[in-house]
Amino acid sequence: MATLAHYEAKIDTRRRNIFGYILFCLGTLALLLLDLATSGKGGIGNYIGVCVLVSSFGVADAHVQGGMVGDLSFMCPEFMQSFLAGLAAAGALTSALRLITKAAFDKSDDGLRKGAMLFLAISTFLEFLCILLYAFYFPRLPIVKYYRTKAASEGSKTVSADLAAAGIQTQESVIAGAKDSENLSHKQLFLQNIDYAIALFLIYVVTLSIIPGFLYENTGTHNMGTWYPIVLIGMYNVWDLISRYIPLVKKIKLESRKGLMLATISRLLLIPCFFFTAKYGDKGWMILLTSFLGLTNGYLTVCVLTSAPKGYKGPEQNALGNLLVLCLLGGIFSGVALGWLWLIGSNQKFFG
Template identity: 75%
Template structure:
């Protein structure tokens, strides 16, 4: 890091130059954050999008529910460990390891399918479950690491990262509709579409490895924020600063300089943590299992669950940009809690629509579920870290992701109540 001695007459102009320099590359960094967000969930969203293929192979094993339930314990367990030790975990190694694990797991799904010639049975199903468990480990590394890293940067980076997460769902759903239309009447059509999906996911995971390792650390605005975090006591950024050619100050251990403890941060932000937990409890109690198995038969036939998944993902993506409109962004802590609790009215709405409504009402409800999910998530993730030092923001980001994953896990478990209640288990 370079330091300059300035005379009084030069201070104003130098300040302007410094501000200009440190903001260089903001658009580039925002785009890279979007791609890194995309890569964080494209593998898992591909699994959801090809759910019809796995239902064809394993019709008695409830793949959308089981695979999601397998994924989450690994994600939340790994995330709990990483959140506890976040101040000692090198963010660069953590994120690169996560993207590599995503890449390899997705690639081995292709290998497994080729090795078994696309046949069903308990053996291949267990193999798929094992690889999905690795997805959960990778997710905890990447999502917690990236959110912690971006928490001490500008809010636009966080918004872009979460938009990328949603875009992976929207684009995979759209591509799935296209591949189903193209391959539907061909021999092994579902399998061909699945292989294409997994190949595309593997490519994007590899791209994320390169972008995070070689491009992101060298962007001027990213170097500025990481240098600032290091000056405030963060050691998690040292390897990324070294990759950018900057020697970080080694004089602090990340817990000094009066930083709040993890427990103190949690107590000060317990409402935000509960908000995220409740958002994803509701969302995952409906998406994707209920949409695949509990919406009945409609005119769209086998296309119906794919259309519902696509509508959720499209509106989830759109809603992650709506907080950029200042009049729509919710910053009131009380307002966020009221909006999130109000979403639980969707549970009886989905129940009665599935039982008595037509597909138009179901599509509307799914769209509203996605709209509120994305908007409220971005509002919380961009507001909560404000006012803290770099090491505290990193710790808070990890805590928020832990509660987010906890909400997903609880929602996935509660999702089984739909089929237990219907006596179709």
């Protein structure tokens, strides 16, 4: 993602996003085929294969998420909100499929594997639809053509292929007329928006340090058995989805930069809250706390990513979108790494 963010102005956004969607689709299909070919057996070779395929999802995510956020940054904020809500909807759908497959195969032999295979098959189909929709339908929407034409007139070179796919030929003289020197550099954009960058980083550090690791390892005693972490993850995803629509109501959308930073920093208190709730609270409080985690995660993400690009030209908005996604993914990586700290002092083993 760092490389893509650095060279975003020279990368064809259309090819970048299509490559990412294709990689998602092929990677998911390959996981399914690997399981079928090996009959679900383990082994070091199969494990390495799974690791390679999972790594490809990281590459695909960097291409798609950075490319799409950069692309949507110079369009209307509602487009960005819809895309971010779509990401949360994918999480909610994943939880729903997990609940369905667990209910369907929980009592059957090899039920977990059957559920995973059904999930991978559905995911492959949906990802294939994403390729078709992005490649053939999205660029032909009138409002998308309008914003991309506007971005091209401001000097953006990343939209040329998308405009060509929509039947619009850009004049090189028009694009060349907007000099690169008129646009802010990546460093200038980052420094001007460092509070947004830190906010996104911290949002996902907190979230991913708790989900999914803590919810699967340290949720205390309960009578829901193996359903408990699945329900918790489901509640998080549902409220994450709902909260991403809240900023559509202008009166309750948080746009103050100081307010966003204060709200983001205050989420750090959720970490001790989860620790003490798992130790002393019951499952009702844990479900409530997990729902609040999802609520704040989605709401703040949309507020930051729809507020930051305002006031910049198309090429600058695209660059800023990529930089913010870089910080977001950095937060995800750091949060996942910090998630291992929950195992310290617990009865769980790191391996085996």
